[in-house]
Amino acid sequence: MPATLHDVAALANVSIKTVSNVVHDYKHVRPDTRERVLAAIKELGYRPNITARGLRSGRTGVIGLALPELSLSYFAELADSVIRAAEKRSLVVLIEQTGGGDREREIEMLSSPRLQLTDGLIFSPLGMGMADRELLDVPYPLVLLGERIFGGPTDHVTMRNVDAARAATRHLLERGRRRIAVIGGHEGEDMGSATLRLRGYREALAEAGVPFDERLILPAREWHRHDGARAMRDLLAAGTPFDAVFGLNDTLALGALRALQEAGVRIPGDVAVIGFDGLDETQYSLPTLTTVDPGRDEIAATAVRVLAERIEGRRGAPGNDGAGPREYLADFRLIERESTAS
Amino acid sequence: MPATLHDVAALANVSIKTVSNVVHDYKHVRPDTRERVLAAIKELGYRPNITARGLRSGRTGVIGLALPELSLSYFAELADSVIRAAEKRSLVVLIEQTGGGDREREIEMLSSPRLQLTDGLIFSPLGMGMADRELLDVPYPLVLLGERIFGGPTDHVTMRNVDAARAATRHLLERGRRRIAVIGGHEGEDMGSATLRLRGYREALAEAGVPFDERLILPAREWHRHDGARAMRDLLAAGTPFDAVFGLNDTLALGALRALQEAGVRIPGDVAVIGFDGLDETQYSLPTLTTVDPGRDEIAATAVRVLAERIEGRRGAPGNDGAGPREYLADFRLIERESTAS
DNA sequence: TTGAAAGCGCTAACAT
């Protein structure tokens, strides 16, 4: 039976208000009273009951983080960053996995009672799309991550997909590559990482006057290593000539690396490879993988900050007091490694 | 302003008790009353306030998961498994990162007020040791994971480290390897994964009558890819002959793989490599990595089940009603891949 | 500077 405010008050011979004042470091408490209360707290091992505090104040100090799955390295690293950022603000993170792009589950999540004891949500959808935009208009603070929905009713923290992909493609073009295969295309996608990164790729080609070749775009709905390897094998089997590969994420690129080496292709000699995400493990592949860090830490820190501000009401709800939904873009950085050395 | 039980009751012209009954699917509610209440709930968009429920019932439906860091693949995959297992029991998971083996932070965690709104904790320490055993005697349900503490006051779910390491070593011995280097030793460790796996290694050597060579044990306090690569380079530089490598975890083994290939060593031709953990990514390295799956899913499922049972009081607190602390061991499985093909 | 007391929204014992 844990001690309550009342127990402490009784032991210290004061009212619970005084104890509360001490707990909250309220200024106007006589030093000796404070002493007495502190002693009682210690003696009883009193710890405030967060649930009760939450009920009273309407805050729990918990934020939700909904993402596809932690076993995808990108999301594991994102979760790590979010938890660290939240900790700095004394917030704790409750993680929900929505599965790899299951739209229904994502929508369900948004109104899950499981989120009730959460002050707000950082949401990274993969299945929902532009058409589901208005579903984001939920009755609690929500910060959107990712590239599936733009112009929605909530704050949105994302990366410079087009710019970063253009930079990645340029990097290959500058090294003399002209037939750059892309792994990870999503056919029929209206909006998403694949679409945006592909746009950056095409822009870079156009700038350089290099013709676009449909056959070099390899679809891969899932972005696991496995899919990267499979796509690569398909391209090799098709016999389409190419001298570089742009994996729309690192995992695909690492899978491609593997398939290329199996086939005896030298990297970067025969084929240069570049990825996207700046995963930790890209430093340790053989060869090490050139990649683009889309600013994961900055994204996490911004998302937590913006969410905390909305929760504290410092900026009001979007569209409520003029503090409309905002879009935040993190800075990216190209990390050169062996896989594209010239 | 979200609707409360009272609002629904008023709209449906019933008492809050009836609404509560409907919400909880209580049997004895007249069908038409139920209809009316359901309609009111829908109209008001009523969602039960979990915080209030938690305050009243003493349960929140949240369990804590404290682990070193999500950016270590093993823990990311473990968290994934735990979240899935929890979901099946309608529990939600709050994740705390303790950092890579920071004993103080781990101890602090155990009495963190942040855990207050949690019904129980699954705890995977890396820094705490046998001497800290009694610190696990906390006033809430706790399930211990890992190999740092045995015989503590709580339920403990772990893996067959010695057996699994013995099997891994045997696997190499059976393929004719005699000079098996081990990466990941923790000098001066009293108890832990390194100690136990090393014990299995030595047992297998002894069985096979192969002499133990101190020089083949390479320390690595951190178990990142980086450390595996460094250790491997050290061994190569030292010139100590060896024909196999046992990475005490997969990440170390993958780092070693990389360093060996840099040095032009053929795998498994010159040196066979085996890891430990059964990480997803071991399927995609070049060559693919032989490893031991220590039963991660089973560990997660068991931990959640045992914790849920303790929370529900079905088994009482350990040592409270005779249902003393129990130790659970998951089954392991050796997964043969290219890195040890003969 | 400190105390008394009214709830926050819900559950559950008790009453009808």
Added chain:
DNA sequence: ATGTTAGCGCTTTCAA
């Protein structure tokens, strides 16, 4: 079958 009511532990006016 449904209603009444007393708290769960805390924060927060309002008084003293």
